[in-house]
Amino acid sequence: KAGVTQTPRYLIKTRGQQVTLSCSPISGHRSVSWYQQTPGQGLQFLFEYFSETQRNKGNFPGRFSGRQFSNSRSEMNVSTLELGDSALYLCASSEGGGLGGYTFGSGTRLTVV
Amino acid sequence: QKEVEQDPGPLSVPEGAIVSLNCTYSNSAFQYFMWYRQYSRKGPELLMYTYSSGNKEDGRFTAQVDKSSKYISLFIRDSQPSDSATYLCAMSANNAGNMLTFGGGTRLMVKP
Numbered sequence: 502k503a504g505v506t507q508t509p510r511y512l513i514k515t516r517g518q519q520v521t522l523s524c525s526p527i528s529g530h531r532s533v534s535w536y537q538q539t540p541g542q543g544l545q546f547l548f549e550y551f552s553e554t555q556r557n558k559g560n561f562p563g564r565f566s567g568r569q570f571s572n573s574r575s576e577m578n579v580s581t582l583e584l585g586d587s588a589l590y591l592c593a594s595s596e597g598g599g600l601g602g603y604t605f606g607s608g609t610r611l612t613v614v
Numbered sequence: 615q616k617e618v619e620q621d622p623g624p625l626s627v628p629e630g631a632i633v634s635l636n637c638t639y640s641n642s643a644f645q646y647f648m649w650y651r652q653y654s655r656k657g658p659e660l661l662m663y664t665y666s667s668g669n670k671e672d673g674r675f676t677a678q679v680d681k682s683s684k685y686i687s688l689f690i691r692d693s694q695p696s697d698s699a700t701y702l703c704a705m706s707a708n709n710a711g712n713m714l715t716f717g718g719g720t721r722l723m724v725k726p
Binding site: 505543544545546549557559580591595603605606607 | 660
């Protein structure tokens, strides 16, 4: 069974640009959550999508957005990139019920220069 | 002050030692507690998942939750060099919505 796949693995962008990251969940999983991981703040919840609807949202500015498609694949977008957006962006998928089956991908390392 | 506090380490132990990792939290609404292991350049991997107070054992790993003290622990017996990683505690107020609050992680090094 394939795991959670995130693409691309590494990305370098310039301040002010926008970026789109992709996450393909485990087959059958309908919930996809996104997290930002930085050395200073650790792992912070961005948002969660379930059946194409945003179900929860963390405390991030509106520059961070996401969406989920009918096949459960999800994308997150960051507009007007800032240096502080440099981080590892992780997505996690689950069937949509409990937390026990929560599985993370390996992440996308975004560097903003 | 963060909702979940975790000593960043690094914690260095000899192979075979018992390791104790801990987190404290401030939000009394947390009921679901998890421990994740994260290797370098990888995503977190779920190790233990417990609900409310009590102990749970799985192989060399034991998770303890003391809700009255807002304190959770992970014990690793017979530690191995392959256990060297960052250990993250995570918590949630409910079992739906999948919104976890993480500690900052403790880096563990097990020396052969």
